[in-house]
Amino acid sequence: MPQQIKCSVSECQYNSDLACDAPMVQVDRNGVSKASNSPQTKCETFKPRG
Ligand code: SF4
Numbered sequence: 278m279p280q281q282i283k284c285s286v287s288e289c290q291y292n293s294d295l296a297c298d299a300p301m302v303q304v305d306r307n308g309v310s311k312a313s314n315s316p317q318t319k320c321e322t323f324k325p326r327g
Contacts, residue, residue, distance in 0.1 A: 290326045 282297035291299040303321040306312045 286323060288326055290324045291322065
């Protein structure tokens, strides 16, 4: 099954046409012990371009 991760963070070097090209993506809680909404999560695989 093809995986598809849509991501609008175009400044990430894994981003290609608003899709994620990384072979795997790590998502963690954004400094909280129990996430209850999207801002409380974040992509750890993000890597700035350049
Ligand atoms: S690694 Fe994370 S931030 Fe970068 S394109 Fe993939 S999902 Fe988006």
